[in-house]
Amino acid sequence: MKREEVFNFSAGPSVLPQEALERAAEEILNYNGSGMSVMEMSHRSAFFQEIFDSTKAKLKAALNVPDTHEILFLQGGASAQFSMVPLNLMEGGTADYAVTGNFSNIACKEAKKYGTVHIAASSQDDNFSYIPAQDQLDLAPEAKYFYYCSNNTIYGTAWPYVPETKAPLVCDMSSEILSKPVDVSRYGLILAGAQKNMAPAGVTVVIIDKSLAGREVPYTPLMMSYKTMIEKDSMYNTPPCWCIYMLGLTLDWLEKQGGVTGMEAIKHEKAAVIYDIIDNSRLYKPCARPDSRSDMNVTFRTGDADLDAAFAKEAQARGLMNLKGHRSVGGLRASLYNAQPMEGVKALAAFMKEFEVKHHV
Ligand SMILES: Cc1ncc(COP(=O)(O)O)c(C=O)c1O
Incomplete structure (x- = not known):
């Protein structure tokens, strides 16, 4: 089939803006007169640094990310965040989890390895067909954070409100990021795999309130420390260069769409x-x-x-x-x-x- 004969309704990896793909195609062999593909250049080169900085700046502008928060481009998919969040933020204590679908359920199970999980809400009783209301949330007073997934990709539900909690909000926005404005200042941490609204699979965006970094348990793997990644501006090691570049192209398209x-x-x-x-x-x-x-x-x-x-x-x-x-x-x-x-x-x-x-x- 020809591309123009197809509409792709995949849940992820998903359809990307035609314009972004065309630009990538034009630049695939020779990025901006470098004589190299973005896939071939050093992540420490001036060419790539410019791509990295401009992509980060575009994302910061698109979501109006305040200076209190840092944008990270990580690997391991959204799933790696299911471990990284409790390793860094739970401090061996208690965290609230709202279980409203498959991915929050996996995140919740993973967190149990690192501390006490308090189920603040669950919609499993009705096959994850609904989102519990604010007054149904059972919040633990000692919770280090409140975790939820704002859009449940498999069940087709989305939180119609932002939960009011004392503990910092940690939100998996993988399948709805960039689809609406978000008041980032209300969140301790936002995580999102790129492969729905942002870029090809391979980069995970994390937006973290910098005051939450540095609380990781001592056995936190080096690559899973938000503190390390903030200090090294996501370049402790080789970042997912191509995906970051593609995110930049998607953000250019997004800006033109308002x-x-x-x-x-x-x-x-x-x-x-x-x-x-x-x-x-x-x-x-x-x-x-x-x-x-x-x-x-x-x-x-x-x-x-x-x-x-x-x-x-x-x-x-x-x-x-x-x-x-x-x-x-x-x-x-x-x-x-x-x-x-x-x-x-x-x-x-x-x-x-x-x-x-x-x-x-
Ligand atoms: C809401 C949500 N969270 C997490 C994931 C897992 O993402 P990944 O495959 O990037 O680890 C997905 C995957 O579709 C998802 O839809």
Whole structure:
């Protein structure tokens, strides 16, 4: 299939802005007159240092990151942060965890190795279909931090509010970062794997309140110390150069779309197109409760696993790719990240209507 015949609804790695990919293609053999690809140059070279500094500055501007916070470009995926957070911030004490999906559940299990985990909330009782309300949060007074995942990629739920807690907020924003403005000053730490709204897989963005660094337990691996990474400006070792470069190109595109405010304006509109079909359908059933729905990952099912499979297969034949739900839950999922154009959403909507007419009995 040709690229222009495809709309990619993958949950991650996901569609990237066409413009960013084209620019990367143009520069792939010779970056800015260096005679070298970004993939080939030293991370200590002036060429790369400029890419690094400008990408960091663009991200700082895009999210309005205050000077109290440091931006880090790390490796090991968002999953490495599940260990790095408790190693650095738990101090062997207690931390609050809100378990609202697969990844917060893994983070919570990992944290138990390093201290006492207090489950502040869980939506496991209803198959992670909702986000607990503020007054349902059970906060431990001694908690070193409160951990949550603001957008649950697999279940298609998103926190409709920022929790009010005394302890610093630690938030996994992997699947919604850069889709809306965020008051970074309210967070102790934000973590996000790049492969949804930012760049290819390989770089993890961490935005940390600098006052929280330096509390790591003594056995913290060198590469997992926020303090070390802050001191070395993410370059204690070779950083994921290509991914940082690609993030810079995505941020250039984002700025032209009106930045995170521009993205927020369109994201709800895009998701509403699909949710409207689901809500007015006799075939499709939503997986997430209406008050907890994600604009990034729309999850639904027909109620018949074979029909779900037929949907994904027929959609793919039409160039609507990667609509199968996560293997752990089945069903269907349309990921509508920043780079998914409204045109793609409308093509999916048209297909959903057609499929319903054809298959509904
Ligand atoms: C919300 C969220 N957190 C964490 C992860 C794990 O990320 P990684 O594969 O980069 O470790 C994912 C992966 O999809 C995710 O969606």
